[in-house]
Amino acid sequence: MTTIPLAQIVLDNPLRKLFDYQIPKDLHTQLTPGCRVLVPFGRRMLTGVFIGFTDNAQVPEHKLKQIKTVIDQAPLFNHETLQLIMWAAHYYHTALGCAVFTALPPALRKADTHGTLHESYISPLQADAEKLQRAPKQKAIFTWLLEQQPHAVTQSELQQTFPKSRSAIQCLIEKGYIKNETRALPPQSQHPIDSHSLNLTPAQNSISQALLSRLNNFNPCLLEGVTGSGKTEIYFSLIEKVLQTAASQVLILVPEIGLTPQLQLRLQKHFSTEIGLLHSNITETTRYKTWLKISRGDIRVVLGTRLAVFTPMPQLKMIIVDEEHDPSFKQQEGFLYHARDVAIYRAKQNNIPIILGSATPSFESLHNVSTQKYHHLQLTERVFSDQLPSIHVSDMRAQSAGQILSRPLVDAMQRHLSQDKQVILFLNRRGYAPALYCHDCGWMAKCPRCDSNMTYHSTHNKLICHHCDYHMPKSSICGECQSSNVALLGHGTQRIEEMLEQAFPQYAHIRLDRDSTRHKGSMETILDDIHQHKYQIIIGTQILSKGHDFPDVTLVGVLDIDYGIYSHDFRAMERSAQLLMQVAGRAGRRNVRGEVFVQTHNPDHPLLTTLIQKDYTSFAQQALSSRKEYQLPPYVYHIILRARAGHPEAVQAFLIQAKNSAHTIFPKEIKIQGPIIPAMEKKAGQYRAFLLLTRTQRGQHTSLINAWIEHLSQQKNANRVYWSIDVDPIEFT
Numbered sequence: 001m002t003t004i005p006l007a008q009i010v011l012d013n014p015l016r017k018l019f020d021y022q023i024p025k026d027l028h029t030q031l032t033p034g035c036r037v038l039v040p041f042g043r044r045m046l047t048g049v050f051i052g053f054t055d056n057a058q059v060p061e062h063k064l065k066q067i068k069t070v071i072d073q074a075p076l077f078n079h080e081t082l083q084l085i086m087w088a089a090h091y092y093h094t095a096l097g098c099a100v101f102t103a104l105p106p107a108l109r110k111a112d113t114h115g116t117l118h119e120s121y122i123s124p125l126q127a128d129a130e131k132l133q134r135a136p137k138q139k140a141i142f143t144w145l146l147e148q149q150p151h152a153v154t155q156s157e158l159q160q161t162f163p164k165s166r167s168a169i170q171c172l173i174e175k176g177y178i179k180n181e182t183r184a185l186p187p188q189s190q191h192p193i194d195s196h197s198l199n200l201t202p203a204q205n206s207i208s209q210a211l212l213s214r215l216n217n218f219n220p221c222l223l224e225g226v227t228g229s230g231k232t233e234i235y236f237s238l239i240e241k242v243l244q245t246a247a248s249q250v251l252i253l254v255p256e257i258g259l260t261p262q263l264q265l266r267l268q269k270h271f272s273t274e275i276g277l278l279h280s281n282i283t284e285t286t287r288y289k290t291w292l293k294i295s296r297g298d299i300r301v302v303l304g305t306r307l308a309v310f311t312p313m314p315q316l317k318m319i320i321v322d323e324e325h326d327p328s329f330k331q332q333e334g335f336l337y338h339a340r341d342v343a344i345y346r347a348k349q350n351n352i353p354i355i356l357g358s359a360t361p362s363f364e365s366l367h368n369v370s371t372q373k374y375h376h377l378q379l380t381e382r383v384f385s386d387q388l389p390s391i392h393v394s395d396m397r398a399q400s401a402g403q404i405l406s407r408p409l410v411d412a413m414q415r416h417l418s419q420d421k422q423v424i425l426f427l428n429r430r431g432y433a434p435a436l437y438c439h440d441c442g443w444m445a446k447c448p449r450c451d452s453n454m455t456y457h458s459t460h461n462k463l464i465c466h467h468c469d470y471h472m473p474k475s476s477i478c479g480e481c482q483s484s485n486v487a488l489l490g491h492g493t494q495r496i497e498e499m500l501e502q503a504f505p506q507y508a509h510i511r512l513d514r515d516s517t518r519h520k521g522s523m524e525t526i527l528d529d530i531h532q533h534k535y536q537i538i539i540g541t542q543i544l545s546k547g548h549d550f551p552d553v554t555l556v557g558v559l560d561i562d563y564g565i566y567s568h569d570f571r572a573m574e575r576s577a578q579l580l581m582q583v584a585g586r587a588g589r590r591n592v593r594g595e596v597f598v599q600t601h602n603p604d605h606p607l608l609t610t611l612i613q614k615d616y617t618s619f620a621q622q623a624l625s626s627r628k629e630y631q632l633p634p635y636v637y638h639i640i641l642r643a644r645a646g647h648p649e650a651v652q653a654f655l656i657q658a659k660n661s662a663h664t665i666f667p668k669e670i671k672i673q674g675p676i677i678p679a680m681e682k683k684a685g686q687y688r689a690f691l692l693l694t695r696t697q698r699g700q701h702t703s704l705i706n707a708w709i710e711h712l713s714q715q716k717n718a719n720r721v722y723w724s725i726d727v728d729p730i731e732f733t
């Protein structure tokens with residue numbers, strides 16, 4: 001007698017294991033890896049994904065339950081995608097269930113959503129319309145069907161011919177005149193795709209040619225091109241080439257949802273084919289249908305944010321990661337993957353080219369260039385103007401206290417505005433003022449749930465915590481000594497607005513930050529209005545730095561660049577430099593040379609000086625050599641074990657025990673530091689700390705780390721804290 005093996009199933013939970021189930025005889029042939037199944041779990045029925053067969057049960061046989069049903073006839077994940085997800089779960093030390101269910105569109109996490117695309121077809125069941133005399137609409141539909149579509153017509157087509165006919169159709173079905181049948185949508189045939197390309201400039205052309213010659217296998221290329229140098233057009237020339245082959249698909253990843261509409265439009269204009277859009281701000285239904293069409297190969301150009309990196313694409317032939325330096329590619333909760341890095345792995349797995357584009361490449365990618373893992377291509381000129389903006393430093397030490405705009409910046413604003421140009425003022429701090437301060441005793445309004453100051457928002461007339469969203473009314477007396485000598489300290493974007501009303505009353509301004517773009521569509525409206533010249537001055541946070549093309553902006557004022565210099569995080573300077581260059585890149589994109597004013601209290605800072613007087617490349621080289629000296633990424637690889645709890649003692653106890661067990665498990669190459677308390681220990685009522693593990697090689701000692709994680713979950717105090725593992729963290733908190 002041969003025994004039927006067991007099925008290994010992943011479930012949507014954080015347990016780091018597969019679950020074994022018995023397979024009823026009649027279901028055995030229906031199981032293919034990547035199919036969803038319905039299984040009993042405790043008292044509930046859960047959706048799981050079938051991974052593979054096994055002969056060795058993890059639990060005694062009498063405890064094994066049976067699979068109830070197999071949901072999908074064809075697997076949702078093909079072999080390649082399943083391998084990719086398994087690799088990512090392994091590399092990021094995440095539960096496979098968590099990884100698999102993150103990769104599934106939300107609608108498909110539910111058992112009742114069809115895993116294949118279906119259409120509803122209507123066909124007549126009889127030939128006599130006589131009895132429908134008293135229901136003229138039903139009669140009209142039925143007669144039309146008999147005469148025009150005696151076999152079958154799709155429900156959507158019928159509804160197009162007879163608008164608002166849903167209830168009439170329903171009545172006809174109930175009375176037995178017609179029937180409604182769901183049938184699978186046949187796959188779409190692939191046509192060659194038309195494209196309408198621009199003539200590339202000589203600089204663009206030579207890069208495009210260099211890339212075209214590398215399209216046949218795994219070939220990571222870093223395309224470093226100043227803002228406005230025409231990188232996107234180069235991507236298009238490559239996509240065009242790839243789509244000329246019949247069975248081909250291209251994946252384009254961007255860091256922000258806000259960047260998709262512009263790029264989607266450009267793609268649509270360029271290629272006459274459906275662009276598959278995938279991000280979290282699309283309705284569940286559209287998203288899973290698009291996902292299914294892509295996984296059938298029906299959609300060939302896919303544009304998405306990080307989550308799109310796990311979409312099954314049977315004919316994937318090229319990946320493009322635009323703005324590759326952007327930290328948004330790293331997911332910050334749940335499954336902590338970095339989409340750029342997963343994309344690199346995916347390209348390697350499929351042996352296809354991948355292009356990473358940026359004006360300010362990440363230090364990781366620059367390091368990979370210097371170790372010859374990536375090919376490096378550079379575009380140093382802009383398409384429309386032969387000069388990059390000139391950058392001036394304004395020494396704020398020379399200004400009187402409390403002055404927000406330096407004299408030279410104000411003069412420049414006058415100059416540019418009077419010539420009918422637009423001006424950007426960049427300040428990466430939303431709200432009105434970041435502190436409420438008592439001049440008598442030094443008290444500051446603090447968030448009761450976080451170790452941080454409350455920010456005053458004038459639009460709500462409230463103090464708001466930017467870390468946990470706690471709100472409280474603004475008091476006019478000190479919380480400590482009851483003095484009324486309290487004042488708002490510092491500036492946020494709202495205060496700049498107020499100041500502009502006095503300083504530049506004749507020019508209209510608009511604020512672009514998370515508060516002003518919270519409502520759906522408001523971002524698009526604001527961007528449109530800027531393009532229509534409704535506003536002359538644009539005040540914004542980092543939202544402004546992302547890829548937007550404002551043709552008439554000729555002046556950019558960076559109001560405060562000092563944040564990166566004072567931060568505890570060793571990456572802060574890299575971020576600030578990228579932000580500065582990106583924002584500066586908004587100036588003078590058409591013919592007129594742009595100007596940038598950078599305000600700082602540290603005009604002599606060596607890195608800042610290099611960045612401004614030379615360029616980003618020189619800055620990065622200098623900063624990288626100090627990373628090397630201090631043995632920081634990208635020269636080593638970090639893993640963080642984070643823990644948080646309502647009491648700091650529980651966090652410490654857990655991490656100290658974890659550290660002890662790490663010492664017994666790991667060889668000396670893995671350095672263990674901590675517990676480290678972050679600059680903001682308490683956040684949203686939880687005390688936080690972490691252990692920092694440093695490896696000298698990527699992915700080194702993965703199985704030992706797995707053993708350690710296994711050990712952690714069995715620690716007696718493990719359930720008194722929330723803990724998580726972050727591989728290649730990008731934030732030190």
Ligand code: ADP
Nearest residue numbers: 198199200201225227228229230231232233383
């Ligand atoms: P980047 O992606 O490097 O910021 P884009 O590809 O968006 O640059 O190009 C900037 C602007 O220049 C866009 O408006 C684009 O349409 C235009 N552009 C790029 N290449 C060409 C070209 N060869 N001919 C004409 N216009 C171009």
Ligand code: ZN
Nearest residue numbers: 438441478481
């Ligand atoms: Zn006081």
Ligand code: ZN
Nearest residue numbers: 447450465468
């Ligand atoms: Zn708070």
